Structures are given as structure tokens and as C-alpha cells.
Amino acid sequence: MDYNDLKQTYMRVFDSEDGEAVLDDLHRIVNQISIDGNSPNENAALYKVAQLALLRRIEKMCDGEAR
Structure with missing residues (x-):
């Protein structure tokens, strides 16, 4: 699968109501989780x-522009 095909797949998945x-x-x-200097991990x-x-990867792949 090339980049444009993969991008189309992301768009089909995440541009649907369920994907959104x-x-x-x-x-x-x-x-929901903030990180500070006192984090135990x-x-x-x-x-x-x-x-x-x-x-960011998902959003980039869903932006609709081909590479």
C-alpha cells in the first residue's frame, strides 16, 4: 500500500461518525493527564x-491533501 492509499484509508476510518x-x-x-516535575514516573x-x-499523525493523514 502506498502513501496515498494509506491516507485514503485513514480518511475513510476517521472521517466517519464512528471514527470522529x-x-x-x-x-x-x-x-486528561498533566505532567509536572513531581510525576512519579x-x-x-x-x-x-x-x-x-x-x-498528529492521524490528523495529518486525515487532512485530505495527497503527498
Whole structure:
């Protein structure tokens, strides 16, 4: 599968009513936990960055523009 085919797949999935509900839930989950200097897990910031990167990937793939 090439990039444009994959992009079309993302768009089919996330531009649907169900896909939008899933994406909204992912945003909710990512944004409900804040990270500060007192976090007991030293990897919490890395985990948060990875979650945000995944959301950006989904949004980029759904933007409708071909590469």
C-alpha cells in the first residue's frame, strides 16, 4: 500500500461518525493527564509526547491533501 492509499484509508476510518467519536475520545484521554516535575514516573513526559505524536499523525493523514 502506498502513501496515498494509506491516507485514503485513514480518511475513510476517521472521517466517519464512528471514527470522529474515536478520535475525540483519544484527544480526551491524552489531554486528561498533566505532567509536572513531581510525576512519579520519569518516563511520563516521553509517553505524553508519543501520544501527541500519534494524534498528529492521524490528523495529518486525515487532512485530505495527497503527498
